[in-house]
Structures are given as structure tokens and as C-alpha cells.
Amino acid sequence: MKSLRTGYKPSMAPEHAPAKRSVSKGSRKSRGAGGGAAASEPGRARAPVRWRAAMAACAIAFTMALPNPAHAWGAEGHRMVARLAQAQLSPAANTEVARLLALEPGATLESVSTWADETRAAGTAPWHYVNFARGGVCSYDAARLCAGGQCVVGAIERQVSVLTSTAPDEERLRALKYVVHFVGDVHQPLHAGYADDKGGNGYQLQAIGRGTNLHSLWDSGLILNWPGGPAALFEAVAADKSSTSVAGGPSSWAEESCLIVGREGFYPETHKLEPDYPQRWAPALVHQLAEAGNRLATVLNGALGKP
DSSP states (O other): OOOOOOOOOOOEEEEEOOOOOOTTSSSSSSOOOOOOOOSSTOOOOOOOOHHHHHHHTTTGOOOOOOOSSSSSHHHHHHHHHHHHTTTTOOOHHHHHHHHTTTTTOOTTTTTHHHHHTTOOOOOTTTGOOOOOOOTSOOOOOOOSSSSGGGHHHHHHHHHHHTTTSSOOOHHHHHHHHHHHHHHHHTGGGGGGGGGGGGTTTEEEEEETTTTEEEHHIIIIHHTTTTTTHHHHHHHHHHOOSSSOOOOOHHHHHHHHHHHHHHHHTTTTTSSOOOHHHHHHHOOOOOHHHHHHHHHHHHHHHHHOOOO
């Protein structure tokens, strides 16, 4: 993959009125906040000097409108992950994906990537996230963090098992939809955050003239307001070179997301979004989306690429 070409040029005027809690019905029930972490952690790639300088110079000119929905990555992010994965499918996996999707004429990997949010219910809501202990280490323990498989890690493992099985095609298609979505979810940092603020849903921010929350910012705000829009962000994601590891599995991916949440500055300390926040966290955003797409392709190739 090529090096990162597109930068974030943020400028956001904080609101002075009290922030209201804005958690959509799609929000996580339980998740996010942070301490520091070493520069060698996932997504810590530094932007080129010229790129960072350009972003800083344009900061005052950028205005950002944060959306209300709090689905992981939002629809645009999930579609990016699916599109990136689609381009990396083996011929055998691509054929099997197309065969399963044909059960719903017109469906594509991108179009089904948001299905799990659109059909979310009380029984499936916990499948979208996992909670780590605030102040603890980002070490996944299934018995403690995912009892009964009721978290995003357990959901991915369970649905991949269905996808690779001889279950009826209707069940395997449903599993495909879940896998495409949940692999995206586990790479949204706040879907591996902390229970006490529900993954940033309870961490209110004053930004661009109104109240919002950190979860909403990471779900959609940073994506929809990337300079040049989501299309420009996808170019940056597709060109990202920091995404090099497809090793590990859902539990290690969750741990990586948790480490990002724990970095210094991830949570704006004053509950007001600093003008340079999108710029500082742009490399992590790009890295996580790229990792999600690459790893989804690896999962699908492994599950569906066998003769």
C-alpha cells in the first residue's frame, strides 16, 4: 500500500452552552477513556512534516458538523472497510461472497456492511463492543470480559464459525453480514473502551456550537468531515502503509483498539474539542480503517476461499 497522502485540516469552535447528552438508539450500551501509551502502539504512525504543516495552516478555515448517530464508524466507515476488503478477496472467496449475496438481489458487500446496525436489537447490542477496565491493562480475558460470548470478539468468532460451516445459505449470508460489520466495529477504538462512560457515549463534548459526545465524534464526525469528504479519506486509507499486520485475531484487535483509547489526549480534558484534535488523531483513524479492511479480507479469504 502507498504512503498516506491525504491530511486532516481541522478547526472547530467550541460551544459555550452546556452540552447535552446525545446518544442515538444505535449507541453502544456500555463502553470508553484514556491514559498514555508508547509510540510503538498500533496507529501511532507520524504524518510527514509537510502534511502536518499544511493541516495546521488550514485549521482555522475548517468547520465541522458532528452527526448524531453513534454506530461504529457510521455508515460511511463501514462501507469503506467493506470496499477495501472486497478489492483484496481471492477469486474463490469473491465467487462465494457473490453467490451468498445473490440471495438478496442487488446486495453488495458494501450495502450489507451496515445491516447489523439497522437490525440491532437488545439481544444483539452487546455483540458490537467489548469493555476493558479503566486504568487496567488492555488484556482480553474471555471469561471476564465476554461471558457467554456476548461481546464483539465472541460475536466475530461465532459468526465466522457459521460462515465456514455447512449451514443453510440463508444462515451463512446472515453470518457474512455480521462478520463484515463486526470486524469494522472492533477497530473503532471506543468499541473496545470502558464501561463507566459507555465507550465515550457518556463523555460529553462542546464542539462546533453544540453538545455532542466522544463516541459520536469517532463514529462519524471525523469521517464525514475529513477534508475532501469520505472519498478523500478512502484514498488515504487505501494508500496507508502503517497497516501491515493481519496476524492475530479478534481478541488482539480489540486490545489494539483499547490501547488507542488509553493514549494521552484521546479524551479532551476540558470537554471542549481542541482545534488540533482531528489533525492529531487523523493517523490513528486512517490506520484503524485500513487495518479493518485488510483483516476483513483475510477473514473472508480464510473462511470462503477454500475450494
